[in-house]
Amino acid sequence: MIKRVIVLLFLLGLGLLFIAFMQGYTPDSELNLTGRYYAEHTAQDIGATNIVTAIIVTYRGLDTIGEVTVLFLTAAIVGMLLSRGNRKGKSLQRELPQSGELLTTGSYLLVPLILLLGAYVFINGHLTPGGGFQGGAIVASAILLMLLTDPLRHFSHQLIAIVESISGLLFVIIGVLGLFYAGGFLDNRILPTGELGSLFSAGAIPVIYSLIGLKVGAEFSSMLVNLSETEDS
């Protein structure tokens, strides 16, 4: 009883705090200093129409390397923990119920389309909303659909690991190339920025974001495949 009262009091206090914040809130009429710099300089310096992508890949590229590393660690830990169980043991020989006609046929139609959408999202990251992380997640959801259709389907761990490590390595190498041929680490101007709004523009951003997309997709896929393979252990 006393616990409940304390929880209610806590929630009430939190609500009052938020109401106090609401009352003192006035929307900014203009961008702040950093925001204005990004908004004004992205088009001419970076050559990307999507300012968010320019910030993520170039201005704050180091943070993106950190994010990708965190995701890699997560995937590695999931794989490590699950590899202790008996993978592909005798329990997996058990008859699984047939996945329905609707799911099977639907996945034949949808998996290529979803993969294409994922590739589109990360290749066009500098032009339209989205990018490597979103595209990678979409690619992984295609893998998820394949796993749902046929839980016993075997995915090559070797291939996933190779795609993951090569794209991660190339990402860092492109970043280091920026040190020598452009303004600094992960500077995108090692390639010509090109015409604003065309596919081959914004320097190295499409390349870097495609690599991030492949890396993120491979990491999520490896997590899903690991979980699926040990599901019935």
Next chain:
Amino acid sequence: MNEMLMPAVTLLFAVAMIGAAFVAIQVKQISIAMLAAGLVSLLASVLFLFFAAPDVAMTEAAIGSGLTTFLFFFVLGRVRGGQRD
């Protein structure tokens, strides 16, 4: 969208989100709670779209409501398998 309609729709989505969150906490069956948690993410991604943040909306829809929900189901299947033995 209409000037008057926009805040109303936003408020509706926010209330639905809070409702789904309550369902996720309160309901007894775990699978329904997971679906409700996925619904919270889905509504959040629509709200992000309303607030002119399509990049965040895409991330939320793909990872929050798509992959996370299924990850929960995979783990649930694994945990149940352990209990049966």
